[in-house]
Amino acid sequence: MELYVKYNIDVMCKVLLQQQLNKFGIDCTVTEPGYVKFRENIPMDTYKKLVNSLKEFGIEIVDNQKSIMVQKIKNAIIEMLYSEKGVQSLKISTYLSEKLGESYRTLSQVFSEVTFISIENFIILHKIERVKQLLLTENLSLTEISFMMNYSSVAYLSQQFKNITGVTPTTFQKIMKQKRYSKATN
Secondary structure, eight states, rough: OOOOOOOOOHHHHHHHHHHHHHHHOOOEEEEETTTEEEEOOOOHHHHHHHHHHTTTTTTOOOOSSHHHHHHHHHHHHHHHHHHHHOOOOHHHHHHHHHHHTHHHHHHHHHHHHHHHHOOOHHHHHHHHHHHHHHHHSOOOOOHHHHTTTTTOHHHHHHHHHHHSSSHHHHHHHHHHHHHHHHHHHH
16 A cells, blocks of 8 residues: 655654754744754753754754855745745745845855855756646646746746656656556556
């Protein structure tokens, strides 16, 4: 038997992080994805235990300014891509600058320096992942997904999808349905 689930990665990570912090009796609040506000300083030995505990779940603490900025950029992009309304028509440069209080040029330079990928390419990769998720979990047409993800046309979405995955969205959907069917019949 197999089970396919739909999940909200932000909620999942926030709950997991809060559970780990509670496990160590740390008085704090997880205020947004990737950000924890401590009410008091924590002892270094507790901090080290927390770091090791979080590593088991693939969560690492970011502790230098450029890496913190990159994480904030990633969080803002993912928040935008996974919002209920989909990708807003606001230009990404304006959105990031306003949200993070820095010029887009600064954000772009730091992001590329730390990750070796441009913000634009990061967005494209995550948009395609979001499209894949929508194709598999929602009953939406490509036109609806294209509109939701702020693509100029279905053709442009399909072209970008194929450039990244090697197949069209329709072919991807068929392959995944066949995989589900063959697993269900075995």
